[in-house]
Amino acid sequence: MIFTNQVVRILNVNFSILLMLCFSCMSLSCFLLDSKDLENLPLKSSKGKILFPEKIIIEQSFNSKIQIKKIKIRYSISDSTVVNYGYPVITYSDVVDTKYIINTSGNDFLPSGVVINYYYEITDMENNVTVTESNELEYLDDIYDWERIIGDGLEILHHGLSQDKATILHRNILERINPIKKTFLKNSDLFEIKGVLFDSRKESSEAFQYLSDTTTKQHLFGGFAYSDYNLFLVSGYNVDVIVHEVTHLILAEAMQSRKVLLPKWLNEGLAMYYQSNSNDWKGESKNFVRRTQIMTLNKMNTLPGKAYDVGLFYRKSENIVGYLVYRYGIEKIALLIENLKNQGNFDSNFYKTYGITTQELEKDWAESILSK
Template sequence: MEYFTKKINLFLILLLALFLIFSSIHKNIALFSDYTEYVDILEQSADSDFPNGINFQINFTSEKNIEDVKIVLLVGNRSTSQYSYMDLSKANNQIFAEHFFNSGSINNFIPPSTKISYFYEFIFDDNSSYISEDFLFFYHDNRFKWQEIITEKSNVFFYDISIDLAEAISNISDQTITKMSKLLDVKIGNSINLVIYNNTDDMYSAVTHKSKTSSEKLTILGQAFSDEKIVIVLLDEQVFETVNHEITHIISSIATDNSDFFPLWLNEGLSEYSDITPQKYASILKWGIETENLLPLKQLNTFPGDPKKTILAYGQSQSTVRYLIDNYGQKNIANLFQRIRKIKSYSAIDTEFTNIYGFNLDQLYSLWKDNLYQELEIKSPKNISLMDKLFIRKNYYIILSLLVSALVLLLLFRWAKKTSS
């Protein structure tokens, strides 16, 4: 009897639980239906005023009194959303709301062709609210009439160039995404947007500039925006190399989860490794050896300001990454990038190299230099005799100074001997 009583009690508890669940669902559906009836969106729009910002407008009616309307935006793949309250006005039983979202400064800059999802939240005077469906908008540079090539991996936006050229650039983009995501063992998720500008004047407002002086001295060939998965490139004779380089920056940022402690030499080195002309730095590396301008890797978390030394830093970074991959395999480099996600300082990278490769950054620098001497067919300082070291071209002035000094001493000695006699 006790057994059946327990069974009946359990059955009643289950019935009660099901009743409460269905009641809750019905209540939520009713609430949603009520709110849907309260607000009727007649028209809404998002208009680009690149690079200054976006103008949002909505026209709607509401059966309940509106206190505020809030627009909530998610820009690209940024981790947090942004919101603003809209300006309200009424006419003929309709309510108008508008807001200009400012993106005209470096602190809130949004690159062109960024995908922006947004929704409206209607707040009533009884403190209840209703949230609209999501809307999607591409923040295009509205100075140009854009065309688009869509693939599974990328969206290429272009204007006033041939379809054949745009498709060739799209193919390079997809090949780089495939190659580098395989190398680093990552999935890119949403597609990457690639925006092509035809000249530097058109592109000027589409990229960020460190300073007015630097923008006047340097021509920016490309720029990657990892949070938005946007790549901007200049259409010139190097466009394929630029696409390779900047797309790889996006893949690297995904692999390292946008780590603040991703060493610059490793970041730029991998992007240069993906280049289709890997030997382009041979001459600058020879110059670096001859002038002793090669820098230890720990000093390459920032690059030198001197233009020639900057190019050398890129070459050194590319050569070091190539040495790592060619000699220690793709699995180790992928593992390294995964571990960079978790490090809390630049110094921690030394420990990760030791754990993965069995040597630290200073030891890597020494190993890489020995290998570089062999590649460039230059005799290593370790194998140069004392006489060879003396007669290296840059030491000629030392030898000449010694000879002149010896001659002067000899003349002084003879003069002193002559006067004493």
């Protein structure tokens, strides 16, 4: 997540766990079911309606020649392996009409750009189960005419740029993110990212996740990354902001199921490092080092609660990562992540990789600035 005020500060909260909790989880076992010939139950019509940003309504009618006992809808969201299910409301007339609602706001928030892949399991009175073919629905605010640029593992959706400008933006993003992908991912060509760009603050404030009155009113957030869906949302067309969010997606992909072990200071520090596209750790003030002495790295595994401290948190994270890269090289961070992905906790892997503790790193960083 990227958060902006006059001095452009960044904030990241991982909502993926929250999102996972919002859905019931079922394994994809439907293909083992005994399927009857679909001709017994031809689809009459299928319609997805988006009431942005509140909900998605999926309506499907069947020409039923058989008496139906129950209808279950199963759906997955973008690249997520979680398969959700529910029971649509059924109305019988000369056909069987079904209607199913997926809420997309509040605790059920879904980011713009996700693709809902859904199908039905229909059980008749004799307990025969028919599995329909799957349909896809892309969740976007359909009052806009969305344009899409796809290529080299990056898909960008927008509606506010000319074709030429969008093509240049797409190319500029790739130039910046390809080296990051190569540094952290073994099969970097296989990793595909999708991003939705909003044309105005007003538009993005509707599309972004509701966090609190204060953050919404202050328009603090410039972008979010959703690693479960390999998807980012950004307000505007700033390449730096996009690179920040994509860095989070790449790091999450590199860490796979161990991503919670990556401390926030390193995750945000790297996103800031690539966002800045330069390394100015030496430019940090002695005063800042003294002011943030009590905010030690071992307290920076998560974000601080106070807005003022959040600004300091990002600045310190960026600066220490800048120092780490300057002193040991970026490849060493890639090695740390590789080690961390396999076993052990962060501290033991940090020591194994660098031969120093994070306390020693912090001491070295502070002394390097204070002795300028």
